Every structure is written in C-alpha cells, then in structure tokens.
Amino acid sequence: MAETSQHPRFDLANERVGTIYAKALYGAAEAAGSLDQVVSELASLVHDVLQHPKLANAVISPRISHDERLVILDKAFAGRMNPTLLTFLKVLSNHNRLYCIREIQRAFHQLVGEKRGRVDVKVISAEPLSEASLVAITARLRETLGKDVEVLSSVNPKLIGGLIIRVGDTVIDGSVANQLESIRRQTLDAAAQQAKDALERFTVA
Structure with a gap:
C-alpha cells in the first residue's frame, strides 16, 4: 500500500512522547479486542478530522482547559468513536499531551505494523x-x-x-544533493592528502 503524506516539522521530544503513548494505546486496544477499529479511527482523526483548523484548535489548543475539552470530546465523538480511543484521548487531555496526537498516530501505526x-x-x-x-x-x-x-x-x-x-x-x-556533498568531501579529502604528502616529502628532504 502506498500512502502520500506531508509530515510536519520533526520534533524529537514529541516523537518520544508519541512512542510512549502509542505503546499504551496498543496495549489497551489489544486488550479490548478493538485494535483494527482503533487503527482506522485514529488515522481518520488525524488525517481527516484534524485537518479542519477550527476543530483541531478546539481539540489540541493548550488554552482550553481539560474540563472544557472533555465536553468537546464527548460532544464530538461519544457514540461515534471506539470507547477505548475516546478514553485514550481524555487521558491525553488530562496529561496535556493532545498536541502530540500526530506523533502518537504515526508511532502507533508503525508499532501495529511491526507487530504484524x-x-x-x-x-x-x-x-x-x-x-x-x-x-x-x-x-x-x-x-x-x-x-x-x-x-x-x-x-x-x-x-x-x-x-x-x-x-x-x-x-x-x-539524493543528488547528497551525491554532490559526497563528491565535495572526497575532493577536499584528496586535496588534504596531497598537501600532507607534499609536506612529508619536504620534511624528509
């Protein structure tokens, strides 16, 4: 399967948080017997739902309190989202980690793939x-x-x-850029070696 995506700016701290929470979600979804559904719904949440700026801001913005966000999550997803995933989103909100949802989804997708x-x-x-x-x-x-x-x-x-x-x-x-950089390094290394050889010959002489 081929998927085309535009990845946001890489953030190592967010990637690490994403990996930790992805493992927790995997364990919860597997225990609930809803792994396939969670995989599908989390991907849809990130790639479809959160593409709408107003909704994304309502779900992720740190300026919204946890209690306010719980109301938004229930209103938007209760009865329409797998309960395990909805509970997970509420846990993220409680720990102020919803801003990492994209990194979590990527890590979760990769983890499920590795397991399979x-x-x-x-x-x-x-x-x-x-x-x-x-x-x-x-x-x-x-x-x-x-x-x-x-x-x-x-x-x-x-x-x-x-x-x-x-x-x-x-x-x-x-990439061509990497090939050009490799050629440049090789040229510089060769020039440096030639200079070293010449200096050694001069010193010996």
Missing part, C-alpha cells in the same frame, strides 16, 4: 512520485527486506533529485 510483520518505509523525493514509481519501489523494498512494506512518501524540493529512504533508524540517502 509490516515495515513502514519513508521515501522522500524531490518531486511527487507517480503511482507506477511507488509500486515499483514498494515491490523492490519487499524483495530486499523480505517483509510486507508500506511506503509513506513525501516531497522535499531541496533534494534536487533522487530519493532518501528511511527504514527505522537506517537512512539511505540517494
């Missing part, structure tokens, strides 16, 4: 990839990794060209 033998791979390109390219990249990654793969693609024009592929903590940088 799927690997999430982030692919960053200079221009949007065609559907055919995404299919080809997904097939190649499945063959290489020997696992089911979900490709999450995003665009960064600063790459100039090529791709950056991230699998967990492993990053494969095949």
Whole structure:
C-alpha cells in the first residue's frame, strides 16, 4: 500500500512522547479486542478530522482547559468513536499531551505494523512520485527486506533529485544533493592528502 503524506516539522521530544503513548494505546486496544477499529479511527482523526483548523484548535489548543475539552470530546465523538480511543484521548487531555496526537498516530501505526510483520518505509523525493514509481519501489523494498512494506512518501524540493529512504533508524540517502556533498568531501579529502604528502616529502628532504 502506498500512502502520500506531508509530515510536519520533526520534533524529537514529541516523537518520544508519541512512542510512549502509542505503546499504551496498543496495549489497551489489544486488550479490548478493538485494535483494527482503533487503527482506522485514529488515522481518520488525524488525517481527516484534524485537518479542519477550527476543530483541531478546539481539540489540541493548550488554552482550553481539560474540563472544557472533555465536553468537546464527548460532544464530538461519544457514540461515534471506539470507547477505548475516546478514553485514550481524555487521558491525553488530562496529561496535556493532545498536541502530540500526530506523533502518537504515526508511532502507533508503525508499532501495529511491526507487530504484524509490516515495515513502514519513508521515501522522500524531490518531486511527487507517480503511482507506477511507488509500486515499483514498494515491490523492490519487499524483495530486499523480505517483509510486507508500506511506503509513506513525501516531497522535499531541496533534494534536487533522487530519493532518501528511511527504514527505522537506517537512512539511505540517494539524493543528488547528497551525491554532490559526497563528491565535495572526497575532493577536499584528496586535496588534504596531497598537501600532507607534499609536506612529508619536504620534511624528509
């Protein structure tokens, strides 16, 4: 499956919080036997519902008190959202962590994938990839990794060209910008070595 997404600015602290709460949600959803439903509804909440600025502000804004937010959450989602997920949102509100909901969703999606033998791979390109390219990249990654793969693609024009592929903590940088930087470093290293060799010959002489 290929999904195109635009990721917000990376924040290491939020990512860590997201991972912690994602594990808690996974345990609660699995115990309640509602894992698939929670996966689907949390993704819809982040990618659909919270795309509306007014609703996102009402749910996430730190200027809204916990008690006020509980009323908003119940009014918006009670009876329409899985109870485990709604309770989880209220816990986040109580701990003032709803601002990390996007990081939590990403970490939760990845955790569920890992438990099911799927690997999430982030692919960053200079221009949007065609559907055919995404299919080809997904097939190649499945063959290489020997696992089911979900490709999450995003665009960064600063790459100039090529791709950056991230699998967990492993990053494969095949961008033109990285290649140019590599050439520059190699050139500088070669020049430095030549200067060192010349100095050594002069010293010996």
